Amino acid sequence: MTSSSLPPCVVIDVNWMGRPKSIASVLVQSDGINALIDPGPTSTIDTLRSELQRYDLSVKDLHAILLTHIHLDHAGATGSLVQENPKLEIFVHEFGAMHMADPSKLLASAGRLYGAEMDRLYGTVLPVPEENLRALEGGETVTIGKRDFEILYTPGHASHHLTFWDAQNGTAFIGDVGGISVEGDGFILPATPPPDIDIELWNQSLDAIAALRPARLLLTHFGYANDPDAHIALYRERLASWGGMVKSLLASGKTEGVAAEEFVDAVAGEIKGAEDDAGADHYIFNGGLYLSWLGLLRYTKKKAQKAAQQ
Numbered sequence: 001m002t003s004s005s006l007p008p009c010v011v012i013d014v015n016w017m018g019r020p021k022s023i024a025s026v027l028v029q030s031d032g033i034n035a036l037i038d039p040g041p042t043s044t045i046d047t048l049r050s051e052l053q054r055y056d057l058s059v060k061d062l063h064a065i066l067l068t069h070i071h072l073d074h075a076g077a078t079g080s081l082v083q084e085n086p087k088l089e090i091f092v093h094e095f096g097a098m099h100m101a102d103p104s105k106l107l108a109s110a111g112r113l114y115g116a117e118m119d120r121l122y123g124t125v126l127p128v129p130e131e132n133l134r135a136l137e138g139g140e141t142v143t144i145g146k147r148d149f150e151i152l153y154t155p156g157h158a159s160h161h162l163t164f165w166d167a168q169n170g171t172a173f174i175g176d177v178g179g180i181s182v183e184g185d186g187f188i189l190p191a192t193p194p195p196d197i198d199i200e201l202w203n204q205s206l207d208a209i210a211a212l213r214p215a216r217l218l219l220t221h222f223g224y225a226n227d228p229d230a231h232i233a234l235y236r237e238r239l240a241s242w243g244g245m246v247k248s249l250l251a252s253g254k255t256e257g258v259a260a261e262e263f264v265d266a267v268a269g270e271i272k273g274a275e276d277d278a279g280a281d282h283y284i285f286n287g288g289l290y291l292s293w294l295g296l297l298r299y300t301k302k303k304a305q306k307a308a309q310q
């Protein structure tokens with residue numbers, strides 16, 4: 001299954017907000033073809049550029065970009081990269097493709113979450129011309145040089161989330177399906193921002209990834225997890241626990257403001273119990289705990305509404 005004869009992918013740390021190990025992009029090189037998995041936000045495009053230079057590459061030497069999903073921390077730089085290199089092919093789930101072509105709705109929704117901070121965090125987002133977009137639904141294979149990436153549809157974090165499976169190397173590039181965990185350090189934070197969170201679908205996506213029997217997972221936030229079974233089992237358990245926490249906070253009759261604060265405090269407490277001060281600070285900065293609250297809140301309310309209608 002795994003082969004050491006193929007060169008490994010290169011994990012590029014785009015050093016988001018000056019913080020190493022926050023957002024990873026991946027450089028795939030094979031047979032003269034160069035591709036990125038998730039180029040990251042526009043705010044880190046200069047770091048991406050200088051990291052590419054280390055491999056004697058410029059943006060113009062890239063052939064393709066594979067997007068796990070279109071959230072700005074993963075895909076925000078795509079339009080700028082296409083502007084610089086109009087030959088780039090952009091592979092993205094069909095539900096996300098239209099928002100890459102016209103990012104106005106995506107930006108409005110991100111703007112509601114990030115407000116005045118959006119530009120500083122993510123930078124300008126340019127549209128991707130439709131002729132550059134290659135819409136996927138899952139089940140296809142995208143070939144980069146001599147490397148095949150099988151496409152899995154893995155919703156839960158986002159309704160248009162894809163996982164890229166490199167069977168030759170036993171590596172699953174899972175974007176945000178496995179939450180936030182720095183280089184497999186054993187701790188996981190939720191990555192559950194609005195608007196698409198769906199824990200049932202998420203568990204099915206985790207099943208699909210586990211069924212591949214991967215040797216390793218690559219998480220955008222951040223790096224390789226080398227014990228996929230343990231990682232997936234823990235994330236499944238944590239998702240259920242956070243989901244349960246939100247449900248019981250809602251049922252408690254507390255105001256949403258108080259409930260939000262309790263959720264954020266509880267999850268921050270999990271981090272502080274597991275990490276030293278610097279580690280906890282890193283996870284809390286990257287975790288966007290209030291956003292994870294909002295995403296789980298929306299999911300829980302939608303689910304209750306559905307149950308009430310039945």
Ligand SMILES: [Zn+2]
Nearest residue numbers: 071073176220
């Ligand atoms: Zn992300």
